[in-house]
Amino acid sequence: MTVRFASYRIGLYVAVFLLSGTVLGLAAHFANIFLPHLHPDFTIFALLIPALTIFVFLLSLQFAQPRTEAVSLFILWTLWLAMAAWATDIIGSTQCDALTSETMPTKNGEIRQKEYCYEMKVIQAFSWMLFVLFSFALTILIALVNQAQRFGRPHIWREPIQELGWFHEMPGYYNNHQQGMVQYPAVMYPQQQYGYQMPAVYQIHQGPGGPTLTQTV
Structure with missing residues (x-):
């Protein structure tokens, strides 16, 4: 793995961990005040997707090939697209700052709609950001694999992902001391x-x- 490819990949992982962790924290707050009877479908989905993302990326840090990484990125890309679309359908174009004293029921009382609106807006925005990140990551990965195949590595899909090089850099070029x-x-x-x-x-x-x-x- 070239230094640049390694750095950019770690940067992607850090960004995904931070965004997914934020969504997971907000979803956990919703689960605490709503479950098991209020808004169960979206709340459970919002818990599962970021948790699955963090788990898959932790595995990919240790064990990854271009083919396994591509499949993981595609599945997560689909799930985060669904998450972003669902959040957009729920919150829509609501102006959170226009809400004043309105409240909504929870399992133990009430919550201000303004607070709920802001948290949903964050989930919506971060879900779209993760969808875009996975789109770029999958596109770049496929481009780098095609480049490695042109440079004489026809089986790069099933080789360790550390063999990939960045753009215009041959694959497998790391120093051995x-x-x-x-x-x-x-x-x-x-x-x-x-x-x-x-x-x-x-x-x-x-x-x-x-x-x-x-x-x-």
């Missing part, structure tokens, strides 16, 4: 294709007269 040697992985790429030249492999050897540098092609 072992026994005083710095080299690139021994993977064959097209030598003269798409404007890229396979770099030479340099090896540093420690000899009696000091370190020597040898080059192999």
Whole structure:
């Protein structure tokens, strides 16, 4: 995995964790004041989707291939689209600041509609943001896999996702530091294709007269 790809992937995961955690917290508040008899369908759905998202991404941090990541992103993309559309259907174009003293029933009393409206607006906005994030992530992942296949990795879909490179960077290019040697992985790429030249492999050897540098092609 190139440094840029690793950084951007971690950045995506952090953003998803923060947004999903916020939605999960608001849904937990709704569950506390509404369940089991008031608004059960949306409240339970709003609990399950962010919890599933966090669980899937925690697994993907440890075990992921491009094909498994693509399937996960597509499923979550669909679920968050449904979540955003449902929240939009419930809250619609309601102006929260126009609400004053109106209240709505809860299982233990009442809650101000203005407070409920603001929380629903946050769930709506964050759900759409997550939908957009997953759209970009899935599109970029497919583009990077296609690029890796052009660079001579036809089976990249089932290889570790760490093998992917960022745009215009060959896949599998990470440094190995072992026994005083710095080299690139021994993977064959097209030598003269798409404007890229396979770099030479340099090896540093420690000899009696000091370190020597040898080059192999």
